[in-house]
Amino acid sequence: MNRTIPNxxxxxxxxxxxxxxxxxxxxxxxxxxxxxxxxxLVMLSDPLRPPASLPPTMLPxxxxxxxxxxxxxxxxxxxxxxNFQSATDDARYEPVIAAATARHRNVxxxxxxxxxxxxxxxxxxxxxxxxxxxxxxxxxxxxxYSEKVLRRFTDLDVLVAPEAIGRLEAILRRQxxxxxxxxxxxxxxxxxxxxxxxxxMVEVQCDLVHAPSLRAAMSLAYRDLVLGRESAAAAxxxxxxxxxxxxxxxxxxxxxxxxxDMCQAARLFNAGDDLRExxxxxxxxxxRFAAVTGLQLxxxxxxxxxxxxxxxxxxxxxxxxxxGRLIDRSxxxxxxxxxxxxxxWRRSAYRALLKRGRPGPPQADDPTIAGIxxxxxxxxxxx
Numbered sequence: 001m002n003r004t005i006p007n008x009x010x011x012x013x014x015x016x017x018x019x020x021x022x023x024x025x026x027x028x029x030x031x032x033x034x035x036x037x038x039x040x041l042v043m044l045s046d047p048l049r050p051p052a053s054l055p056p057t058m059l060p061x062x063x064x065x066x067x068x069x070x071x072x073x074x075x076x077x078x079x080x081x082x083n084f085q086s087a088t089d090d091a092r093y094e095p096v097i098a099a100a101t102a103r104h105r106n107v108x109x110x111x112x113x114x115x116x117x118x119x120x121x122x123x124x125x126x127x128x129x130x131x132x133x134x135x136x137x138x139x140x141x142x143x144x145y146s147e148k149v150l151r152r153f154t155d156l157d158v159l160v161a162p163e164a165i166g167r168l169e170a171i172l173r174r175q176x177x178x179x180x181x182x183x184x185x186x187x188x189x190x191x192x193x194x195x196x197x198x199x200x201m202v203e204v205q206c207d208l209v210h211a212p213s214l215r216a217a218m219s220l221a222y223r224d225l226v227l228g229r230e231s232a233a234a235a236x237x238x239x240x241x242x243x244x245x246x247x248x249x250x251x252x253x254x255x256x257x258x259x260x261d262m263c264q265a266a267r268l269f270n271a272g273d274d275l276r277e278x279x280x281x282x283x284x285x286x287x288r289f290a291a292v293t294g295l296q297l298x299x300x301x302x303x304x305x306x307x308x309x310x311x312x313x314x315x316x317x318x319x320x321x322x323x324g325r326l327i328d329r330s331x332x333x334x335x336x337x338x339x340x341x342x343x344x345w346r347r348s349a350y351r352a353l354l355k356r357g358r359p360g361p362p363q364a365d366d367p368t369i370a371g372i373x374x375x376x377x378x379x380x381x382x383x
Contacts, residue, residue, distance in 0.1 A: 037067050038333040045076040045256055046302050047150055048267065050083040061096050068100040070333075075257030077104050078150045107152050113200055114138065114156050115148075117175070121158070121202070124171045131161035131222055132168055133234045135208065135243050143235050144264035151257075155201040159234070161222045162206050165190075169204070177202060186212055208246050217355050218286035220246050227284070238278035241265040242287050249290035249354055252347040253297060253327050263298035266307040275313060288314060289354060293323040301329055319353045326350045 037059065043051055059067065064084075071080040081100055084093075115138050125132050137153030145151045160168050169190075177192040180201065184190075188206035193199075208220040220242065226233045233239055244265050248258035269275070282288045292311045299307030326346040334340060 034063070037063055037070075038329065040067060041071060041074070041076075041080070041256070041333060042301055042329060044080040044083040045071070045074075045260060046083075047079045047145060047260075047264075049302075051087050061092055064093055065096045065099070068096065071256075072100070072103060072107075074255050074332075075152055076260060078108075078152065079260075082150070107154075108149055110199055111138075111141070111149075111153055113197060114153065117194065117197075117200055117202075118156050120175060121156070121171065124175070125168070128167060128171070130164045130167055130171075131226070132164055133159055133222065133226065135159050135225070135234055136247060139235050140240070140244070140261055140264075143240055144261060144268065151261075154199075155203055157203050157205060157208075159205055159208060159220075159222045159225065165204065165206070172202060172204075184210075208243065209250060211250070214250060214351070214354060218246060218290060220285050220287070224281065224284045227281075236277065237265065237268045237270075237274045238281045240268065241278060242281050242285060242291060245291040245294045246285070246287050248294050249287075249350075252350050253294065253332060254347070256301075256332055259294070259298050259301055259332060262294045263302045263304050263307055266295060266298065266304065266310050269306070269310060275310075279314070282314065289317045289320070289323075289356075292317045293320055293327075293350075296320060296324055297327055300324070301332070319356070323350055323353055326353075 040059065068077060068080065071077040077100060081097065081104060085097060118134055118138050122134060134156060136157045137151075137155065138148075141148040141151035141153060158168070172192050176194050176196060178195055180191040180193040189210050190204040192202040192204065194201075206221060207215060209215045209218060225239050225243070234243070241262070244258070244261040248262060251258060253259055269278075278291075282291055292314050295307045295311035295314075298304060299311065326349050331343045331346055334343060
């Protein structure tokens, strides 16, 4: 199906062909980046630490085009574009920047459409007092990033208690959504698409972990996340970090965006209540291995001491050092290119380590967290 992306004016008749955005079959770039370009990709992907200037040996325009294409497939094009433009005004790059900016604006159109539908859906959920909440995409964009446009998303994830599935489906049907495929009860996931906007997809989930083989080790259900709080609990620092950890680890951190979400979630943390809430949530979900290894990975890639301090505060986990050798910068940077197959065994091994994890009790408070500075002013942290 040739899916289309709506423009931000929310008109059902105005669409942009998604074929123009695809880099290769399956949505992955067939590009291979040099070591220097991979380093640039990471350096330009940090929204809080943009480079003051670029290295004296600049990339030729063709290489920059490949870099932007890889950033797009890794989910960080908006940040890379902003940081690159703030660090140089070299006229040679203007055509490449213009082309990448146009692609980014088309994707933002889809994100705006999804956010519009999310607000309408949540209104109905609240009016009917359903045990359901939106996770990932628009929540990450609002809470983890200084501007929502820096964090793209291409669908809406709704976490719902099993007894409320029927009522949520009735709301979706009234709002113009239809089932996109045969339900997968084992995965506890149902995909819905809007009949007028076929690129607007809602994924209804009872558990953020879809694979039964992984769910034996960790899981994240609605009541794990909320635990008696209002649905806004999904936007609290502990919930954001555990959601990012489970989502990223289930995908073996195949995109740089997964690692950046972990880094941004750690930057939001304060000592004290945030840490106690995090340990309690990890105890309920069994996500300790995913959280520790994800924090260590984000700390190494983005040189963020806050990530490493938070990982230490959660205590040691078996095989964390091995996980660090399996998933590293070179694996992530090549995950969307033709060299992906070279590292598939590493991802399979990391997934096997995830399956070894078992839910356990929350860890005692650790004084190492005291070294973490006050949370950075990112997102609407006071929400």
